[in-house]
Amino acid sequence: MDSSGGRRLQTTETSLAIIDAVNEMGEARMSELADRLDLSTSTIHVHLKTLLDQEYLVKRGEQYRLGMKLFHLGEGARTRNEWYEVARRKTHELADSCGEEVTFAVEEYGRAITLFNVVANVPSKGFQVGRYYYLHNSAVGKAILAALPETRVNEILDRWGLPEETEYTITDRETLLEDIERTSERGYSVNDQEAVEGLRSVGVPVTAPHGGVLGALDISGPLYRLPPNEELASMLQDVVDELESELGVQ
Amino acid sequence: MDSSGGRRLQTTETSLAIIDAVNEMGEARMSELADRLDLSTSTIHVHLKTLLDQEYLVKRGEQYRLGMKLFHLGEGARTRNEWYEVARRKTHELADSCGEEVTFAVEEYGRAITLFNVVANVPSKGFQVGRYYYLHNSAVGKAILAALPETRVNEILDRWGLPEETEYTITDRETLLEDIERTSERGYSVNDQEAVEGLRSVGVPVTAPHGGVLGALDISGPLYRLPPNEELASMLQDVVDELESELGVQ
DNA sequence: TAAAAAAGTCCGGTAATAGTGGAATAGATT
């Protein structure tokens, strides 16, 4: 939670910064990385050698890319949770029965990350999976915020702010806190074009066996054809109830 | 390819070793990691702080786990390839039409890693995805070997050996090279219980637009009900042909 | 409940090494 105090390892930080840069750039040459991270080519070179050695990167021609070792570890991170299999199955069931796009995301370090994104059992184009969302302007996000203690909510808003993504994004903290208040009263969150224009979504938080928030499930779709919020909320709530009972939430 | 020569960064190597250890252990406490990697607790502690800071790890209670940042990067590694979307769609199509388990894997650093694993469009339990396979005892693997130049094949066998996993595993290099020879002649590989007893699979390599091997596609299932090899091979070959032509392989 | 044990955190000094500049090599471009 608090990143304060204590020393960090600069070398590791640099190596990981290179991974981040390669991820953002898709592919990169050594000199591009040297420029971007403002390091000498010789320094970058040793880092790259080390990362290639560990299979975190691959070199194709002169271009460096992310290695599949990261995919291997990433799948480990996703699947090595008690709730993985149940959450996956329930997400698919809901997508099947509602026919719209369903997303399951968990909170980590103040953002939501998509673990599943399915449209009627066709694991959609899949480019959403692994994506980060802010909590203030997504249905999963606001559902999660509504389930967190207010101190934590404020920590998160301090850290990430309330970036404006459409003209409907709530950028004022008081307004957001009221929205979250309403969300926790009625049990579901609503995102009305706050992330993408023309897109509405409704989300419900999922409680973890230990008591905290595990994540949230949401249904999203175009404004003009999505059923009313209450209807979506009740479908979500049913699935979440089943999910939680399978996980042994009391 | 050659990991020889040049210096490496010990600090980065240690940090990544910690990630590996956490991955293998599922979850780990600091002292367990200190024991396992034979480092002082103070050293481990700085590494862990740094990795938490970068969101590569999460701390739940006293246990450290892999963070979803790794999942984020892993999805980046998987999706940021020109062929990702086509390969995904073709894998699903084949699974649909053949009704058996279909796997798409790519080669990296001498092993195959599963990118897709589908049973009739139900993305199966999914625990196979992200898994590494040896090339010498899997259908995807032998298909890939058959498409690689012999020098490379020998490099790979030198590095990984031919570990025995069942009594049917080919553990002799000469025998394997003959098998690969036959594979490249007939255009498909056969894995007859070499990885798991009772399980057979047939694989076909996929050529990349640049000319090399991209990966391979295979169909696998229990001995007693899987159609004959030739039949599976021709289904696979049809899909691979379509895949390659969509990718613009000449 | 208290005491002991274990685990985790922090700090200062020193030996190890990460980072730099610059030289050498390899590749691309004209």
Next chain:
DNA sequence: AATCTATTCCACTATTACCGGACTTTTTTA
């Protein structure tokens, strides 16, 4: 062929990663 650019390697020095040990917190045991 010659120039330019990108990558790799090498040797030196300042930096910093690592350890020992003290301190704090948590867990176990009596």
